[in-house]
Amino acid sequence: MKIFSKEQIYEGDRFTIKKQNISSSELMERAGISLFNWLDARLQGAPVPILIFCGIGNNGGDGLVLARHLISHGYNVKTFIVDFSDKRSKDFLINYERLKETTKDWPVSIHSVDDFPEISSQDIIIDAIFGVGLNRPISDWVIALFKHFKASKALTVSVDIPSGLYTDKTPKHEDDVVTSNLILSFQTPKLVFFLPETDKYIDQWEILNIDIDATYLETTETEAEVLGKYDVLPMYKQRDKFSHKGSYGHALIIGGSYGKIGAVQLSSRSALLSGVGLITAFVPKCGYIPLQTALPEAMVITDADKKLITDIVFDIIPDAVGIGIGLGTDEKTVKAFESFLKNNTAPLVIDADGLNILSKNKALLKYLKEDTILTPHPKELKRLIGDWEDDFDKLSKTKAFVKKHKVLVIIKGANSISVYQDKLYINSTGNPGLATGGTGDVLTGIITGLRAQGYTALESACFGTYLHGKSADLAIEFKGYQSLIASDVISYLGQAYLDLFKQADTPLSEKEQKPEEVKK
Structure with a gap:
């Protein structure tokens, strides 16, 4: 599975919009519906309170689409706009108006700490504040909102990526990122999902297909790939x-010293079980009896020294060497x-x-x-x-x-x-x-x-x-x-x-x- 960069994600959106002759708001609708379908399949109409926190860009727009469909299907939804700037994306505004036409319970704007709603541990938080396009420092009061989420101990689901998490650098402070229980990532995972320093923000993730153009996905070269069974x-x-x-090669494992012959036994045995035809171990003399006893399938060559390898000389022609x-x-x-x-x-x-x-x-x-x-x-x-x-x-x-x-x-x-x-x-x-x-x-x-x-x-x-x-x-x-x-x-x-x-x-x-x- 390919991992696309931020720039490639944007290009994929543009390519899809042009190739499929749709508008950007239609692609956003597709993303929001995929979120709804995933949640609806699992909640099955349960009356649990769902608190959707939307930013004012396209990630927030995805959240607004989700809110509209949840409300239309009778879910207990409260929508909040995290008003961290005066700028709003075009598709955010389109879906903001659509949501207002759907319900009398209009979204509530949050401008500061004083506007934070109460959150119960029984609630579900939908984090749709920042997406992959985040490129600016986050306001202190928004970071306080992230802390508020965490303190509530409510199940937190992030849209595409946890808010505050960059796609190409590590956050400076732990509190700068929403700690997600689950990420619903569009089309492909992000590289930050697999790195040690960002693991603390990520519990689980799943991929939602939003039908980005197949030609673009197949032909675009990416820096990274995740390899599973079918890869x-x-x-x-x-x-x-x-x-x-003789058809399956002769491997030579060189290693071991007094007290560390077990390492060679493990490597030699695993080489055999990987399917190699022949295995030879090169070890100090102290490893001869242990290896011949523990691994009769292996051939053994020894160094002249009893405890160390001091001269690597052998009369075989290995097809690969591990040392x-x-x-x-x-x-x-x-x-x-x-x-x-x-x-x-x-x-x-x-x-x-x-x-x-x-x-x-x-x-x-x-x-x-x-x-x-x-x-x-x-x-x-x-x-x-x-x-x-x-x-x-x-x-x-x-x-x-x-x-x-x-x-x-x-x-x-x-x-x-x-x-x-x-x-x-x-x-x-x-x-x-x-x-x-x-x-x-x-x-x-x-x-x-x-x-x-x-x-x-x-x-x-x-x-x-x-x-x-x-x-x-x-x-x-x-x-x-x-x-x-x-x-x-x-x-x-x-x-x-x-x-x-x-x-x-x-x-x-x-x-x-x-x-x-x-x-x-």
Whole structure:
């Protein structure tokens, strides 16, 4: 699903109005009706008080359309105009007059704190004050109104975006934004719905289709996309009946140090369950027996040193390499890592201590093979690219880093974002149960396994983060958030693959019930 910028949203409106030969007020009517239909389907005429707070621009106009239809259908509605300026949009004024013709209970204007209505916790607040076009500081008394909403503990539903939330920068103060329980966003979500710093304002969101022109939606290139099941499904590689283990690649996982061999076991096992044909682990000697015992499917090569990796030498030709998990940052290991980078020709995934070594030795970045995948968590990312002012600055600096070094960076988090070339690919799966040690090692293994099977860097990152998160989503149904561990994520990878083919848009034939036999 594409995420459109503020400017693209406006252009989509203009394109739709021209292409469909409608007026801007007709498009606003369409938006307001979509809001009404959503609420009416859930409230079913319930007499709960609905307080609609409208700004004086087009977001407020959407609220006025909603108010008119709710009132016409017998709902208990009170409408308020948040009068923060003398300017009013044309379509706001049109719908203001239409509302006055519908009811004798005209909208009440709010000019200051003294005009605030009482709000009960049993009420429903509709926030239609500011939309995506907000580009000015908010008056103190309007911020006080936001606080008034929050203090009431009433269910708060925002139209398109929470009022006060910008589409391209982070608010300076928490009170400057309406805290929404639900956002009804038109056509597509906004980028701010997926960023850590703005998560506090957003509980849930849903998309309402207002029939923006399909040609515009399909042909417009966007900076960001949210990837769900039907976005990653075309990436799935079908298995041939006469294939063998050599058909699906040989992955090499390099890592481990004394006390951290488990990280390599997790990565190696997850690579296997991602579908790779062969897996080899390169570890210090202390890892030999643990790995051969815990993971008999893996082949093991050891360093001469008992506790550390000091010289990365192997006689296999891997199709992809994952390095850094449990590696440590000993001086001897750093030298071995540098030597490896200089000589490596295989597609590469770098995580954990591999990233830490790069951060302390940035001259090594020039040795990275093009399309190398880096998988930092936020602190590791900061060591790589430096401090950032807010999440938007973080994304900008990551894009610059990616472009400079011709790599792909996965910013791990609640909505992991793969940054590649000039685009952001936002993962839609995963849950707080993943906040436990070892899950990053699992992700590295999955991505390395996919890369070895012939998936591109972008496919490996996007498909890998999706499978990783989906496996965790399936696991918590039985484990819960608190009891989920990294091994559980691996155990449910098979179910994550099978889930790709459940509830498909078209029925699968009897033969196609097995994922390996489903064609793209």
